[in-house]
Amino acid sequence: MSNDPAPSAASSKLVIRKIGLLLSGDLAQPILDADTVVCVNGVIQSVGHEKDLDIAGATTTIDAKGTALAPGLIDSHVHPVCGDWTPRQNQLGWIDSCLHGGVTTMVSAGEVHTPGRPKDIVGLKAMAIFAQRAFQAFRPGGVKIYAGAPVLEQGMVEDDFKELAAAGVKFLGEVGLGSVKDGTTGRRMVAWARKYGIQSTIHTGGPSIPGSSLIDKDMVLETDADVIGHVNGGHTALPDDQIVELCERSPRALEIVHNGNERAGLLALRTAKELKQLHRVILGTDSPAGSGVQPLGILRMISMLSSLGDIPAEQAICLATGNTAKMRSLNCGLIAPGREASFVFLDTAQQSAGKTLLDSIQKGDLPGVGMVITDGAISIQRSRNTPPATRVPEVVK
Secondary structure, X not given: OEOOOOOOOOOOEEEEEOOOEEEOOOOOOOEEOOOEEEEXXXXXXXXXXXXXXXXXXXXXXXXXXXXXXXXXXXXXXXXXXXXXXXXXXOEEOHHHHHHOOOEEEEEEOOOOOOOOOOOOHHHHHHHHHHHHHHHHHOOHHHOEEEOOOOOOOOOOOHHHHHHHHHOOOOEOOOEOOOOOOOHHHHHHHHHHHHHOOOEOEXXXXXXXXXXXXXXXXXXXXXXXXXXXXXXXXXXXOOOHHHHHHHHHHOOOEEEEEOOOOHHHHHHHXXXXXXXOOHHHEEEEOOEOEOOEOOOOHHHHHHHHHHHHHOOOHHHHHHHOOHHHHHHHOOOOOOOOOOOEOOEEEEEOEOOOOOOOHHXXXXXXXXXXXXXXXXXXXXXXXXXXXXOOEOOOOEEOO
8 A cells, every 4th residue: 555656855654563463443444454653754654564565764653563563542531721721620641641542633623721711702713713723733742633623603694603614613613602502593503513624512411611502403403414423422411212312313423421421322323333323422521520530531431432332443443543533524533645644553452361462452441651752753663651552663773
């Protein structure tokens, strides 16, 4: 598999060799028969066996030492505010900590914890554009944050969405966290956003912050947002029959979050599996939140859904990588030519009962992170947050 343009003399070229398990992030083929990945200028150029690839001229070579290589994890649901600080728990460095949990990409569901968050239309647009610009330029540890997600308020008109899209805004904040709390208005505004290429997410379940309210299955179905945000509640879930109905009647993405109801998350997963629609399931943390920040939240979700939801670990990893990338229209999350070169190296945690990495995850253990790469550059080596990996990759050049 190759994406050919030859590197120029000034190119950076990353070669990752001796990969023991290549996890593609793609549900259709979650494990690839390959041991080498070649990246040029932060983009995957080729994937295959070392003997078949052009590895000459590498500026960086990594010996994976038989560890697993997976796409960098994507957190589909975060609430950033300003830089690497959150007022929700007055915590510094939360994004960098999540990098140590293998997360290389985050999608904002609204900067709703911003002190004094403006709710007038001029103010909310200005804040969204500011957040989009700020996080486009500021990447803690290399983590890419798609921020600037305005919360819908009454009085917005089509031209507001056109203006936001022209300014670079790609996502809406959770529908229902502002003054728009009816399906008719929500559906109209979501359609305007979609027209201009802005993706939408709807709050699902009971209130999460002051000013939010119950969003039940009727409003979710009528609004028809692109992503059913925290289908397992954030934190309070809908009744089981409503969750099942959302899975059955809506074609939209089903987002399961760490800071939700775990039992409801497993119900959503099993329902999607029974419907043969696992491709709709994506993962987020819904953090920072009242329950804090979870640097290993996405890894914990992968382990929980695999061990208790009875899906193979390699498929569970797809929910946090390729599924999210496809549903969110991101150029990451898959190990394939042309995709962003963001990766996480994983191995069985020391002393795990699992015989292999995948077996350990299916037994409910967290894997160890040995290295994280963002856009072809090494961001961290052995994680300070995961259990120590049995093996770790080595930079040989």
